[in-house]
Amino acid sequence: MQDVFNFNAGPSALPKSVLEKAQAELTNFNGTGMSVMELSHRSKDFEAVHEEAIALLKELLAIPDSYKVLFLQGGASLQFAMVPLQFLKPGKIGNYLLTGSWSEKALKEGKLLGETAVGASTKETQYRSIPALDAITYNENDAYVHLTSNNTIFGTQWKEFPTVTHAPLIADMSSDILSRKIEIEKFGMIYAGAQKNLGPAGVTIVIIREDLLEEEVDHVPTLLRYRTHSETNSLYHTPPTFSIYMLNQVLQWVKDQGGIDAIERKNEEKAKLIYDAIDESDGFYRGHAEKESRSLMNITFNLPSEEENKRFLAKAKELGFVGLNGHRSVGGCRASTYNAVPLEACVALSDYMKNYRR
Template sequence: MSKRAYNFNAGPAALPLTVLERAQAEFVDFRESGMSIMEMSHRGAIYESVHNEAQERLLSLLGNPQGYKVLFIQGGASTQFAMIPMNFVSEGQVGSYVMTGSWAEKAFKEAKLVGGAHAAASSEDKKFLAIPELSSIKAADNAAYLHITSNETIEGTQYAEYPDSGSIPLIADMSSDILSRSFDVNQFGLIYAGAQKNLGPSGVTVVIVKEELIAKSPSNIPTILRYDTHLKNNSLYNTPPSFSVYMVNEVLKWIEEQGGLAGIEAKNRDKAALLYNHIDGSGGFYRGVAEAGSRSIMNVTFRMQSEELEKQFVKAAEQEGFVGLKGHRSVGGLRASIYNAVPHESIKALSDFMKHFQQTQG
């Protein structure tokens, strides 16, 4: 195998090499069945055992919270933007949203189309480069839920702590930082995450939800968009993305091997510190974008002295095997997505490259 790229893509993103190698080894003949897992029936015992194992393993990593279920749903987090208000916002209610950036805005706009939406707080006045003060977050009196985006991949911000929503269910889009650190699931009514950043390949969205919230969904919405449909059918109402679910299970095994959430968090904070310390210590050659107290440990966003210099940086980096360092097209700049599976060695290599680039261009 030729040298693997230094993969800093924002999603689909890096997967653990050991997981890819395990999947490769059993790709053609899964558990001596004579078939790939992609070829077998989702109603069969072999696939269902993997499906159930992935659900159980995820809850185990989260401390086995009581009363929670794991659902596997298709359509990405974007489908959840619509499913959430469709299932939870009744007549006379709204969904309250904390506006922290591009993904929070998309969820908010979708909720406005489906039912009612209310902005509980916003950091737009800071160009979404900071998370609002928790004390400023005020859900509407008629809020069905309070929705947050735990990590904004484009702006590079992340909640250091989560708001206390009281009796109102707290719902979180954790697509880009789920399982990157320890947290108390019991704070949340529902968590959702597209798998393609920290959980596995694209194709499946994980929903972790209090069973009591979704025991009965409104009967006037399409069957496939009702949470109770997926709950009653163990996420097997229609054909699941079986290979993606299998890969999620393998990634969860890998996280266990890293010491669970405590182990993976320590590694992630160490990686982020290495990169931020280099940016902050560059004498202004590199400049962090997000405010210090809101910086993401998953998506490190930074700028240079000019767009032309940033283009030179990306081009030179690509020649050295670095992939995905160009910032999102909507904001420009530079971004290193350093999800769970991005090894420390890749961060060290990037830091060394940044130092060399500064020495030659500064």
């Protein structure tokens, strides 16, 4: 089986060295004679994995001591409901900033549970850009302000986040967490499904400011309370042990690469290769996102016609490129250049795009 260039949008590429280490330890983790998948989640061996993952995440993202790190299940999609369940009380408004399909889905769940408002939206321009900070509308009784930091389907990304002082700023960072430096203190809460930059599907990261855990939540089912998981160190019930083990390995890999600063520089270099192939094509490739809103993680583009898109994708598949099809809702092409996608893959794609155009 030949190696492929994996540009899947999620689940996505994992570092090859991480996969090889997991393979080597699969049947005998840490001399236990068992796979990490067979260990008790309350054993000392797994506890060490669990605690190291929390510590590495805090170190890499410079998470202050006033925040808790939780490992939950249900993906980021469950957070669409957990957030309003916790915070959207009667008389309060859930304020949503719409930049794509995932923020729309978050709003849909919020509407089921309380009053909502749309503080900004770029839907009328096909989500080609991120709203201007001075165009956001706030309400004095906002329960929270919710945004999606990176938009996998449309290929846009917040470059600067709003400063919100009257309510918690809550962000779904599923597709760009750990890809760049962020100022954690700007946010009341950050959540992210793991399957883009953190590891395999199965575990969801929540970074939540401790004062938000003091919210009155007696009306919320026990398992859906952040406080439940905070008070039990995310061990209220059996966690996704293998996903947490893989998360820990990926975090160690990021540290070995030089941390967030080095990862961010590499991501900028990778994305530039592909955006340059688009920008230098005299319109043969047309990027979906406006330049100032372009994502470093998901690069979306079209060729002159749908037939040309299909020919481009078919030839790419023959050459070993995987996952370049655009999302089924918008079509076209998409290259997802998450942390573990190697520079060589982006060089190869850039070269292919130039050769195909010629």
